Amino acid sequence: MTKTFTLFLSTSPYSYENTLTTIKIAESVLNKGHVVNLIASGDGVYCFLKGQKAKGIPNAEERFSELIQKGLRVYL
Amino acid sequence: MGTIAMILRRSPYGDINAAEAVRHAMGGVADELSIDLILVDSGVLLAKKGQDDSGTGYTNLESALKDSIDMGVEVYADKLSVREQDMETADIVDGVKIVNGAEIAELIKEAKTTMIF
């Protein structure tokens, strides 16, 4: 049965591990054919800025862009 | 020029502090500054052997810490914190010196500048 997951991300992209945890959960949810909404609030909106150049840590722009292509729904 | 004491109080990966402490320590020694990296509280977990970053996209901080030691950063771990984290000497990266509170106090007293992560 298809379920809907709603994730709430409120921290900036590179200060905490929450970015990676969110990416990995969303990726798995999509691979299993469920629906996933991501609500970005507060500093969480910085995860979706264009032009991020992070290295040595998951690049939020790149990783979330890939997930959006796979069906992740993001609400700022 | 005087020594910079960098104190790390936080465990690696959960937040950026451990990665930043190592990055700035390396930057300091690359500029020929004298750097003491002092691990206290859950910061001692940075020195735990066996960190496996596969699949995460994170820089392996055990490797980065080893590199920083090779570059000349002096790394110290607080003995009491090591015990509180259930770590043993064998669990700790080679080259990290285990010191007590009085020795840490002396290091900070002797340093010209202190940075806290």
Place this chain on the structure above:
Amino acid sequence: MLVIVKNSPGTSDGKRGVKLARDMAADLCFVQNGVYFGQRERLEGFCGSAYILDEDVRLRGIRGEDIEKGIKTIDYDGLVDLMANEDKVIGIF
């Protein structure tokens, strides 16, 4: 019910999450720094099912033999299955 804990045993957030799970007889899943709860004797007397995220355990250099025996190691797919099957998911503490 499932409570997810990301903060370490030394934090009030981590302790709050675990206490809530105990009080509600919920299951627990440890991620991020919460995985340090899985080390021996840090979860004494917990009666529900406890799970721990393998990737976050390995990232921190925690050895399998240091994890309490009753705690089940899972990957992200396992976590998502758990979340899908529980009537309520609380956290992340």
